[in-house]
Amino acid sequence: MEVELSNLSKKFGDVVGVEALDLDIHDGEFVAFLGPSGCGKTTTLLMMAGIYRPTTGTIRFGDRIVNQLQPRDRNIGMVFQSYALYPHMTVFGNITYPLKLKKVPRQEQQRRVEAAAETMGIAHLLDRRPAQLSGGQQQRVALGRALVKEPDILLFDEPLSNLDARLRLTMRGEIRSLQKRLGITAIYVTHDQVEALTMADRIAVMNLGRLQAFATPDDLYERPPTKFIAGFVGNPPMNFLDIEFAQENGTLQLRSESLELGLPPEFAAAAAAADGAVTFGIRPEDIILDDNGPVSGEVFVVEPLGRDDLLDIIVGTEHFLLLADPKRKSRAGDRVRLSFDMTRAHFFDPRSELALSWK
Amino acid sequence: MQANLTAYGFMAPAGLLVLLFFFLPVLIVLYLSLTNLASANFTSNLAEMEFIGLRNFQTLLNDQFAKKIFFNTIFYVMSTLALFNVTAALIVSLLTAHINRRAGFVFRALWILPRITTSTVYILIWRRMMAEAPFGIINQVNTALGWPTWNYGAENPWVFVILVNGFIGISFGMIIFTSAIESIPADLMNASLVDGSTYLQRIRHVTLPLLRWPLLFVVTYQSLSLLTSFEQILLLTDGGPGLYRTEVWALTAFHRALSNYFGNTQWGYGSAFAVVLVIIGVILAVVYMRVFRFDELVAEPRIEVL
Ligand SMILES: Nc1ncnc2c1ncn2[C@@H]1O[C@H](COP(=O)(O)OP(=O)(O)OP(=O)(O)O)[C@@H](O)[C@H]1O
Ligand SMILES: [Mg+2]
Numbered sequence: 001m002e003v004e005l006s007n008l009s010k011k012f013g014d015v016v017g018v019e020a021l022d023l024d025i026h027d028g029e030f031v032a033f034l035g036p037s038g039c040g041k042t043t044t045l046l047m048m049a050g051i052y053r054p055t056t057g058t059i060r061f062g063d064r065i066v067n068q069l070q071p072r073d074r075n076i077g078m079v080f081q082s083y084a085l086y087p088h089m090t091v092f093g094n095i096t097y098p099l100k101l102k103k104v105p106r107q108e109q110q111r112r113v114e115a116a117a118e119t120m121g122i123a124h125l126l127d128r129r130p131a132q133l134s135g136g137q138q139q140r141v142a143l144g145r146a147l148v149k150e151p152d153i154l155l156f157d158e159p160l161s162n163l164d165a166r167l168r169l170t171m172r173g174e175i176r177s178l179q180k181r182l183g184i185t186a187i188y189v190t191h192d193q194v195e196a197l198t199m200a201d202r203i204a205v206m207n208l209g210r211l212q213a214f215a216t217p218d219d220l221y222e223r224p225p226t227k228f229i230a231g232f233v234g235n236p237p238m239n240f241l242d243i244e245f246a247q248e249n250g251t252l253q254l255r256s257e258s259l260e261l262g263l264p265p266e267f268a269a270a271a272a273a274a275d276g277a278v279t280f281g282i283r284p285e286d287i288i289l290d291d292n293g294p295v296s297g298e299v300f301v302v303e304p305l306g307r308d309d310l311l312d313i314i315v316g317t318e319h320f321l322l323l324a325d326p327k328r329k330s331r332a333g334d335r336v337r338l339s340f341d342m343t344r345a346h347f348f349d350p351r352s353e354l355a356l357s358w359k
Numbered sequence: 360m361q362a363n364l365t366a367y368g369f370m371a372p373a374g375l376l377v378l379l380f381f382f383l384p385v386l387i388v389l390y391l392s393l394t395n396l397a398s399a400n401f402t403s404n405l406a407e408m409e410f411i412g413l414r415n416f417q418t419l420l421n422d423q424f425a426k427k428i429f430f431n432t433i434f435y436v437m438s439t440l441a442l443f444n445v446t447a448a449l450i451v452s453l454l455t456a457h458i459n460r461r462a463g464f465v466f467r468a469l470w471i472l473p474r475i476t477t478s479t480v481y482i483l484i485w486r487r488m489m490a491e492a493p494f495g496i497i498n499q500v501n502t503a504l505g506w507p508t509w510n511y512g513a514e515n516p517w518v519f520v521i522l523v524n525g526f527i528g529i530s531f532g533m534i535i536f537t538s539a540i541e542s543i544p545a546d547l548m549n550a551s552l553v554d555g556s557t558y559l560q561r562i563r564h565v566t567l568p569l570l571r572w573p574l575l576f577v578v579t580y581q582s583l584s585l586l587t588s589f590e591q592i593l594l595l596t597d598g599g600p601g602l603y604r605t606e607v608w609a610l611t612a613f614h615r616a617l618s619n620y621f622g623n624t625q626w627g628y629g630s631a632f633a634v635v636l637v638i639i640g641v642i643l644a645v646v647y648m649r650v651f652r653f654d655e656l657v658a659e660p661r662i663e664v665l
Contacts, residue, residue, distance in 0.1 A: 051549045072555040084550035088568040097564070101555035145554070 001062050001152035001185050002027050003048070008057035010043050017043035019209040021057070025187065025202075030179055032200035033189045036232070040209040041189040045155050048187065050074050061152065072101070074153075077146030077184075081158040083138045085130035091117075091141050092126040098149040116144040119178070136167045143175070147182070154179065156188040160195065172199055193233050197221070205229050227279060227353040230346055236284050236310055239320045242350065243280040245271040254280060254345075258316020259295065263342055270347045270356040278356065281346035284310070287322040293339035302330050313338065385637060392416070392630035399623045415631035424603050425611075432608040435520065435592075436585045443525025444581040445574065448532025453562055456540045470533055473526040482594040485523050486512075516596050516605045523591050532577040539573040540566060579647045583640055589613060608636055 003025040010017040018040040025031050033041040046052045048059055050071035059066050066074055077098075085094050095116055099109045117123040120140040130138055139159065146154060159175070160168045176199050179186045190196050196203045197217040205212040205220065205228075213225050224230035230238045243256040245263075252263040252271055263271075270278075289311075297315040304310075308323040309330055315338070322338070324330050347356040395409045419425055451470055455463030473481060492498040492508035501508050511519060543566065551561040589610040592598065598606030598614065606614075616629020 046549065049549070049553050051552060070557075071549075071552040072557065076553060078550065078553045080546040080550060082544060082546045084544065084546035086547065086551075086565060086568075088571075097551075098554040101560060149555070 002060075003153060003185060003187070004058075004060040005044075005048075006058050006060075008044070008047065008059065009055045010040070010047055010052055011055045016040075016209045017052075018047070021211050023204060023211065023214060025185060028183045028185055030176065030186045030188065030199060030201045032196035032203045033187065033206060034191065034193060034196040034203050034232075035206035035212075036191060039206040041191075041206060042157055044206075045078075045157055045187065045189055048074075048153070049076055049078055049155055075149070075151050076153045076155055077149060077151035078155040079139075079142045079146050079157065079159040081161055083130070083142040083162075085138055085141055085145075087130050089129075090126065091122065091128050091130070091133070094130065094141055095126075095145045095148050098145065102149065112148055113144075116148040119147070120144040135162055136171070139163060139171065143178075147178075151184065154184050154186040156186065156190075158189055158191070161190075161192070168195075175199070193235065197233070203233075205232065207232075223355070223357075224346065225355050227281070227348040227355075230281050230348070230355075234283060236321050236323070238281045238283050238346070239287070239322075241280045241282075241318055243278055244276065245274055245278060254342075256280075256318065258318050261294070261340055261342060263345070266343075267345070267347070267357065273356050274347070274349070277350050279348040279350045279353075281348060282320075282340060283344065284320075284322045286341040286344040287320055288339050288341065289322070289324055289328070289336055290339040291337055293337040295338045295340070297336055297338055299330050299332050299334040299336060302332055388630045388633050388637070391627055392634045394627045396626040397623055397628065398625075411627070415628050416635075418628065419631050419635070424606075427603055428606050428608055428611050431603070431606060432586070434517075435524075435605075435607050436582055438517075439521050439524045439528060439585055440578065440582050442521065444528035444532050444585070445577055447525065448529045448577065449536055449570075449574075451529060451533050452536035452540055453566065456537065457558060467533060467537065470526075471530045474530045478590055478594060481527075482523065482591060485519065485595060489519050512596070513600050516600060520592055520595060520605050523595055524585070524588065527591065528581060528585070531581060535573050535577055536570060539570055543569055575651045579644075579651060583643060586640060586643070587636065608632060612636060 003023075005021050005023040008021040008023075009019050021040075021044060023031075033044060035041055043052060047054050050066070050069060050073075054067060061074065086097065089097065092113060095113045096109050099112060104112070113126075114123065117126055120143055122137060122140045122144060125133060125137060125141070130141065133141065139162075142159070156175070160171050163171060172195060175188075188196075188199060197220075200217060202214060202216055203220055204214045207228055213220060213229050215225075220229060220233050224233060224238075227240070231240065241256055241259070243254045243259070246253045246255050252265065252267060254261045254263055295315055297313040297320070299311055300314045300319065301312040302309055303312070304326060305323075307326075309326050309328070311322050311324050311330055313320050313322060313336060320338075330336075348354065349356055392415055393410060393412060395411045395414075400409075451467065455466050458466075487494075488496045489511040490496075490498070491510050491512070492502065495511070497511065498508040509515075547565065547569075548561065551565045552558075556564060587609050589607060592605060592607060592610055593613065596605045598604070598610050612629050612632035614629070615625045615632055617624070
């Protein structure tokens, strides 16, 4: 089912929950809503579910405007962060509940619940109550309850945030493959960027109630359209630095208090668009420890991450984060030389925070 | 040992109060119920009081009106509880939980008025309402509409006794139920709607089952407090009209022991009524604790959530 949100806003008195949201979601697509706490992800989801009435704008499912429809008429399945299982019903009762309300014949109820339980691997738990289940099992029951009524659209509100890291990893894969197999349009709210990047076909990045970008994970990572996205997507985060462009002997250069680097000619347009100060961004993996590198610095902090060491390096007065091979046994105080892969540099207007190199 | 002493030390003031203002009076009443103390056979000398064993209770058993009063009491407690203290309170809570928050608050505040109005004033209003034509307000409305007038006080005293007490009783359950409804997680309520319920279905399948403990608590507490309440009935009908039409047990205890009924204040006999009430109350409390497993009710969170 296609979903289209246009000019969707929700205000709670003076508080803006969501502001003028436009979004086109394809049939069968897996879309993640990514953004920091309080940016309006849940509010958007609850408007789609029919719990909140939009202040302005329309919500379209397929070719139907659903603004006026009650939740029960929207044929959606929803998985909540708290799982929201009915504590007084058994697992079977929880999963049948949507079917009971739809007045599905008893035998078919039985069959469909058993099928859903089978899919979710909880067939042996049907007689238990939610309080007698582990978090992961509750999560599966919640998913089973959302799936059993064969919804057109699945809504997830941070469904994995209460699980441990390992279980989160398996559930990610399961949810994703289940959704692909059933071909249900899914909208998945998360503030975990790894979840969004690994699961979603496209990611809607939100901040302060507004849509910042709506693009594929690759696009967001490679060509972040705003400084907010550049900083929010990617871990460890992108390094930012205030610089100015300069021309020297016909070559383009980047200059800051403590750094002077040559730039490839493709940034000429960005340099032309810039007006004085510019924010330069570079990801930790694009700065390389290189004994012949043009820049010298000193290791300030070493944070072992297991596969890599995260180094905080001081160049003049600036700090850069970068990743190093643990075999180097870097230690604070080491003198190092760096080279920057400037083909992967990002530039932003410091006032509008928009990217200068691409739109 | 030291810690125990400290604990007892902290409990002592409350314990002393209970001892002084509950156990001691009960003991005194118990003793009085075994005497013939009454204004007819007592002048000013306590020594004239006679210990007569269980004779008061024997009299009570053979009292031709005691049985009627007993069933009056059961009728009064059950109807008020079923119609108002539980059902109406639940309806008001559910209703106000589903409307605009501020409107809900105002509506609930209205229902607290009967509880906080001085009982004499409150009863005065009701007596004005139910009075005979041409004085009573309801009868004035009847007249204006061309309907027959009616002597409510004489014809339907129970209706008014129950209404008067019910209106007071609503607020207690209402407050308990409302706070319980509001503490049901929003996700759970939303999940039910998304799963396809109407608001009514949600009340039936989700809200009410989650209100099980608060419901039991209100039934327990309110039945015990109705059993011992009598001041509204005293002020409204004084147990009448006629002989004991709306007389309840607690009111009889008052009439016999503390008001000059039939020109003879029977402290001893009235105490016997009071003692029966205390015994019934204690038995009921124990039964409730067993049946409803009150200890769990108190120990667990008020509503069952994950
Ligand atoms: N019922 C409400 N009444 C008033 N304000 C609300 C209500 N619901 C949300 N808000 C406000 O709207 C904004 C967006 O909230 P929302 O719950 O959508 O954030 P979120 O992106 O889901 O955050 P989180 O990641 O913490 O769940 C917040 O500023 C929040 O305070
Ligand atoms: Mg949220």
